[in-house]
Amino acid sequence: MLRDALLLQLGYNATLVAVGATLLGISAGVTGTFLFLRKRALVSDAISHATLPGICLAFLLMVALGGDGRSLPGLLAGSALSAWIGLLCLNWLTRNTRLAEDAAIGAVLSVFFGFGIVLLTVIQTLGVGRQAGLEGFLLGSTAGMLWADALVIALGGAGTLALILLIRRPMTLVAFDPEYAAARGVPVHRVDLAMMGLVMAVTVIGLKIVGLILIVALLIIPPVTARFWTERSDRVVLLSGLTGGLAGYLGAAISASAPNLPTGPIIVLVAFAFFALSLLVAPGRGVLAALLRHLRFQRRVHLRQGLLALAQGQPIYEQLTLRLLRRADLVRADGVATDAGRARAAKALRDEKRWQIVRADHAHEAAAALYDGLRDIETVLTRDQIAEIDSRIGGPQEVLA
Amino acid sequence: MNGSEFVPLSLTPLLIGVLAAVACALPGNFLVLRRQALIGDAISHVVLPGIVVAFLLTGVIAAWPMMLGAAGAAVVAVVLIEAIRRLGRIEPGAAMGVVFTTMFAAGVLLLEQTDTSTVHLDVEHALYGNLESLIWLDATGWASLLDPVALAGLPVELARILVTLIGVAGFIWLFWRALKLSTFDAGFARTLGIRTNLLGLALVIVAAVAAVAAFDAVGSIIVIAMFICPPAAARMMTNTLEGQVGWSVIFAILSAVLGYVLAGYGPLWLGARDAVSAAGMIATISGLILALAARFGPCRTRSGAPVQV
Known part of the structure; x- marks a missing residue:
């Protein structure tokens, strides 16, 4: 009918x-x-x-x-x-x-x-x-x-x-x-x-x-x-x-x-x-899309915080963070960081230190305003600027035997 | 017109009309000032599905289930409007338009789908109400006002709308200072510790209760008109909130009395045989009052505000 x-x-x-x-x-x-x-x-x-x-x-x-x-x-x-x-x-x-x-x-x-x-x-x-x-x-x-x-x-x-x-x-x-x-x-x-x-x-x-x-x-x-x-x-x-x-x-x-x-x-x-x-x-303005956006954001925050914790040798208890790290092969099942994990963690910590200097320096005021704890510093500063900041931090020191 | 005719046939509809008008005009003052005037419009549309659902669930036309159904529908509508506004980031007017038209359409569809031929339930009734039929058959004259037997036969709508009016007036009296503050300066009210969101919701619910009770007696047209026209006309008369509420009550009573009398007796004076719709006439009179106030009211213009393009 x-x-x-x-x-x-x-x-x-x-x-x-x-x-x-x-x-x-x-x-x-x-x-x-x-x-x-x-x-x-x-x-x-x-x-x-x-x-x-x-x-x-x-x-x-x-x-x-x-x-x-x-x-x-x-x-x-x-x-x-x-x-x-x-x-x-x-x-x-x-x-x-x-x-x-x-x-x-x-x-x-x-x-x-x-x-x-x-x-x-x-x-x-x-x-x-x-x-x-x-x-x-x-x-x-x-x-x-x-x-x-x-x-x-x-x-x-x-x-x-x-x-x-x-x-x-x-x-x-x-x-x-x-x-x-x-x-x-x-x-x-x-x-x-x-x-x-x-x-x-x-x-x-x-x-x-x-x-x-x-x-x-x-x-x-x-x-x-x-x-x-x-x-x-x-x-x-x-x-x-x-x-x-x-x-x-x-x-x-x-x-x-x-x-x-x-x-x-x-x-x-x-x-x-x-x-x-x-x-x-609807993509963009729909409820499902907003939910997905929120979940993706949540994952980025957890991953970042997990990497920082790894770099500073702090134990991670939060289940979602552990699961995300494990799924990305950044930590092993027992919670110990893999090589890739250690590398990413070191990078995250260095980025955080770079941001710290950027935010303390009035010359970088415009870039510092973009800091939200998640943004990659490479998307904001040029390679030269980053090299200049790194020179202020200083490179990794050789540990004497 | 003597007492033996006036008291049974006209006194109770007139009283109910006046009480309903005042019960709607009181919260209407705040709604107009808060730019939520159309909440009344939305509520009076969504009452229809509420009543139909209540009828489907209980199978009878009884006052209390219907009032509950209507109030439930009003709350559902307010929640839906808010949800759509926030989730879809849509401006409030459009969100309101989406919700109340859809719920009204659902109500009409439900009504068509169910067999309501045996009962008095239709869209026209919901729109115009049946003010004229709320007569007091037990009365014989003015003396009946003191006769307990006759008083027991008063239409229940009268008691219901009276209780509603007392409740509405009580709410406004209790929360007067908080309502006034949060209406004019919500930020300041919040710093004083007034829960403005909660108060706003409470105001909408009180308005919904008034609308539903009035709707039960007089139909949705009066409800919308009385929410907006007397407060809007009162707004042109004074700059104080106390004065505005006072004027709005006067205008509401005036519209109800004049409207009822003109509807009932006007056509007879013009030589016609039958009365016209009292609800429609009350709305029309309130519009005329608003027109006069907008043309001649002492505080009719925006003072100090820039001219809008």
Whole structure:
């Protein structure tokens, strides 16, 4: 069943939903990246909740004008308008009052959503039109998706991507260093508004599939996931679009493969699975990689301390150190140093003495700052400098018989 | 409107609304000042999976298992956010966004997967609450307030939210000095020996308890709105913390009363037949109060801070 779903063999509606969800995932992932890099990920939460009153007002207006109130473009236009107003309120609150951005986000989110709920109950009590569809925008409802709906989503997604392609450079600049961008003459405030406008567009086209509460997840989780894998912003954008699209496609397919699997939540959970996987296994920033790094560091410290102890003839009791020395063939099973071990130990002790002189000498101040007890002195000083230091230490003395 | 109609139908919802609003606004003051305002948003989203899991485990819709489930989910969310933030070195906002959306999605999925058709448990209920249904059927008029038999029939939500409010107020009263210090100057508070990390966690847990208790009675919309709007509006009115807490309580009570009255009777004045959602209306009123405070409040601007680009 899942195989059929993945190959888009489950009928017209499932195919439409899968294609729509993939496109939505791509555009949300790409747009969300800039939001995430600008450290304003949760602004999307305010924007998405602020769509609700617009949906309701658009419905009421269309009913008042004699329509049936369910035309998707009309509802989406209303939602975009009220999300834009919410965004302007948010911007005004953060720029003109002492409120921090998080409080402004929370205020806009709750008040707009609360007002939307009031309007929803008004619509319910009016008993006009086929209002049942409106609640579907909270969590998305893909059951009755039409060709026209999918077309709206596809066109919206393509338009968003095209716009991002146009203004990706100023957006990246503003995301990383707004002060520098302002100094370069980039209109930071307008670029920010454009970024939020793109987020709003993605939110609006995502209403039908994942709903306004969960669209935030598609804007936040893929960029965070992509960030684990690379340090370059253009690759984060691409990877994020890829993860988002994949999550949308897989999520839609899984939800079509069995009953009672709502599309929006499944897409979010698939995206989260990608995130959890990246958190664990990503090279560099992942948890496993960090653990390995820590273990490697621990081994270096133990080996170094063991060698110093050998050189000074001190007994070693620490099990991990002994095991590491033995594995490297530096000591024998009974704890006595091998020839290689003695050589390495002598080198370690001499290095330590060299470092001591370097750290005591103001002429080597820059090099001394790099001392951490593990660094090889050859990586910091030239051969001549080391020879000069060695001349101060003096060579090994012949022991008289 | 006379007593025989007002007391059974409107008095208890009104009281519960007011108490819930104040219980959320009190910790909200500190959350807003500490830039953790969205913790309330996150908590109110993760309450849903907590409640659903509690229902799956016990099989009944009962208050205590659900409160425990919701509180457990809130704690899990806070721990997860912190873990993701530290392990993945992700900024707190994004970490929060990852956690609460995922947990909410899991809650919706669980809800769809289980057969809850026989019980009153759905997403809409979780969002708007059912303030209007918390009526006091045993009351006949104002005299019932002195009648022990009728008093026994008060909705349990009233007692629960009252206890929560007392607990929240007690926490803030007990730790007032430590909270104030650690909110404004965490470094200085640490040098005085205040465990700021522990205190911060305790504040979040108290907020979660308030959120869960309020959520049980009035739905998550009020919870988010009351955590943020009254304290934010109060912030525009005064420069002292004492003043801010006082104003926030006033604003919370005002929003709850006005919101409830407008939702219940406003449509009737306009000629419509049915009331609108009280929870939504309370949130809307608190937003209007915030808008007025942001436009006309005496301390609305940042003083001394550089203009942000």
